Amino acid sequence: MKVDELRTIARLLRDAGIQCDGGELRGYATDASFLTLGVPSLIAFPKDEAECVKLVDLAVQRHVAIVPRGTGSGTAGAAVAPPDAVLVDMERVGACDARGHRRGLFVPQVVNANGEPVDLAAAGPEDELYVRVGAGRTSDETNRALSKSGWTVAVTPSSGYSTFGGNFATNARGSGTPEYGPFGEAVNRLRMVVSSEEGARVLELSNREEIRRLAGHHGLCGLVTELDVRIAPVLGADEMHCAVLSMDTADAAHLGVTMGNLMKRVAGSCRYYAGEFLFIDAGIVRPDDPIRADSVLGGYFRVPAGHRKMVLLYRGRKDRMAALPTIAREFPEVEYREITFPQFRAMMRVRTAATGKALRRVNVPGCEDFIIKDPARFGDVLTRMFATMAGADGRPVGHHYPDGVEVHYRPQAPVTKGGIEDAWNLNLRLREAVLRPELTVEDRREHGLGLALFKDGPASRHEELRRLKARYDHANVFCPHLLDPKLQGRFIGTQFAL
Amino acid sequence: MTETVSLVAVAAPSGRTGVDPALHVLTAEGCIQCNKCTFSCPVHRVDVLFSPRKVILQAYLGGADDVNERDLWACLTCGECQAVCPTQVPYPGFIRAQREKLRPGLDRAAPCKHGGFKDILAKIMAKPGLNQDRRAWIGDGLRVADKGDVIYFTGCMPYLDGIFSYCDSAGIGRAAIKIMNAAGIVPVVANAERCCGHDALWNGDRTTFETLARANARWIQESGAKRLVTTCAECYYMLKHEYPKVAGDWDGVEVLHMSELIEGLLKEGRLKFARPVDLQVTYQDPCRLGRHSKEYDAPREVLKAIPGLTFVEMDRVRENSMCCGVGAYSNCDAATKFMQQERLEEAASKADHMVTACPHCRIHFSCYLDGRPVDPLPDLKIVDLTELAAQALG
């Protein structure tokens, strides 16, 4: 953006009372995808829907593109703005008090499917309830706010600090998806600021079909400001079943075949809220981590040399998982144990840490959301994966979804040019080895890094997104770069070059 | 045009191409530049140019040594940022480390904003030949001992009233001894005691802090006492969490804040609140007792046990509690006054008395109520938890 135009926009934003910043924004140049389109020149921090409306009015009138961003934890790359667009940090929206102060602790507003307020204390576990939250809220803080009442957000992605707006924009999956679907399925109503040719329009959507279609819009359609997000009860110990199944062996193929067949059997006979797995090796937690000394869980962290250990965690309603112990007995090499919910959470924390941040290392995204449609092929996939990965840092994790086994792997690299190049090349080799139709492996591509969706994605999906955009964004102000063929060549997709 | 753009190809400020420094921000401390810290920061609310996110980013772009003086000292180290940070970047710890590194080279040698008083006091108490008379404030009718199981650690209390004359800090001490005597405890108040070193540590003067810590740890450990009780949240945090890092773990010594002691004595039946205290109060979680030490409950239990007392919580409590506006005495300025007005207004909307569990919170808020306010003064009185509890003894 030219400097005078930038200054004008900044001034107009400030006149409208919207906080903005044109200073050192290099930290906003990328999200978790590694893609950058340059350092943004201007960022706005609206605090509520009214400010979003003024912002969009301004964008339409001045013909300026805007790019919404949540926490910036996504690997899709859509939270990255070209320098001539205004980046809009949505984290404050609906998450501030009257002074504009964003606070972590808040009192959640709970509503039923008709949007009527409900007293959570009087609710029953079968009730269909939603929490009405600003788009800037995160799963972590909402779960904290709900925990005393014994409820939780129904669909929570692995990074609990992504915003709900972001979860909707990427149609995130995570814990709870087997029961409640991807995030778009768990939203009952939303408010969004879209555009007309004159300026901003505010929409309130409660048609589930429309909401479902919009999920995964990656910011193309407007600024989501408020959502009714499904919540689920945290069942008591007598109603909830948590289990851990683990196996370790030196033969990766055998591990994959066994666990894959196990998962196939489970998918056929059980319904669960969450099915998550991780691979444990000697260094996954620090030597002094208290979990090693835990009388129940400590054993999972002892892995014989040369072996690989896979740990599969399930959580769900007892009556719907009644078949699990019987199924486990069909696989004598798999150790089956029932655990408590706190123990389940402790193992999940290890899983999150395994994929998440490590100090002074960077996780190089590349193998995101590979879905193995037929779990029986898991053995072949694992063999190739481990053979390619040999010696590299980072640990694969995944989800067991009803539609297949989803695997993520991000090699960890030291923050040097050489280290990151090596990690990228490893990712490319992995994709080559594993992304094969004969293995029934597909790349979901919604979160594919470097805007893979927009660079290499199926034309049908591009068409769909264009239609959505035409419907909601008449002025073409929201992320126009994503569907601009001239710019799509600049996205990384599955290629990379330093 | 099909040039592929990637983060890592941007030239670093020094001209060398390689990995972009912004990437370091996202990895070295785990900061993901989401800005939640800034939006929770009480200083930022008053001074929009102050942003923890920017300080972290700038530290990794230009090197941490380029943090400007204002940003270095304006931070209250209250911890509100760390409480909301998704990746738990230890911002107060980062600022503390930077102060330690940069302070020797700065012009401002005595960061204490009250004329350097607290700073020089700590330095004097670090002198080995010091021979204090720390009991003059105790007065009649209260019993203290030279040896015993319980040490009452008074910190700077003997010195505060000489300077902060709008408060009666020694009154807190007298109340504490009264309560302990009532429960059959004759506490040790020792002349060997030194400043706990809180301000020295948080303002980057590690030498003074370690001298004080070692001196204190030695006489406390040698005394044979089993419990170390303090009415100050800062001393409590230091004795419990920082001293072990320098002087080794306490061997057989339990560190307690006065609220924890009172809670325990009530439970054991050694203390009874016989006299009703007819007030409506709210409670200010001190940063050092609350966020830094995670003790939110004991003071509340004490308040709930006082008969006749009506206790109303503010909106921002526990880990969301708002700082009194001054951290380690090194950042009192115009911004502080606005913060204090904001917090006192919130308190006044709930009660006519605000209870503090740290003498410094009380000093800072009282200073504001005593001085020139930025808006009509809230109608509020500040009272210390221990003094309130002593009133209820009957």
Add this chain to the structure above:
Amino acid sequence: MTFEPQVCAFACNWCGYSAADQAGAAKLEYPAGVKIVRLMCTGMMDPYYVLRAFEREFDGVLIIGCHIGSCHYGTGNVQARDEMARVSGVLNALGLGQGRLLVDAASASEGPRFAKLANEFAERVRKLGPSPLREVIAQ
């Protein structure tokens, strides 16, 4: 004890310091250990200066201002006395009491009075002994 007491003497520009100047010009003797710091007015005295002097291992602090009623700025000397009264409490607790701090007055023409105050104070401090804050006690 035959140590040489180090005294930090704060003297105001209009009275105390001028008196010290006059004493010097008239070659009136006072101990070499009395070091003079000129202030515009003793009303400027801050507890920090007193404490800093002791931290720097002075054995005593002497403050010479204008006589009450004659302060060049009106009531600066009264403020000084009030402030120093508060500081005395701090010094007592620190074990630096017993008269290591003295506030007095000498007008511009009272050179001999300045010398007398300086001598008497230094002698008093000598009897009290070196400050306990001294890292190395001079014998």
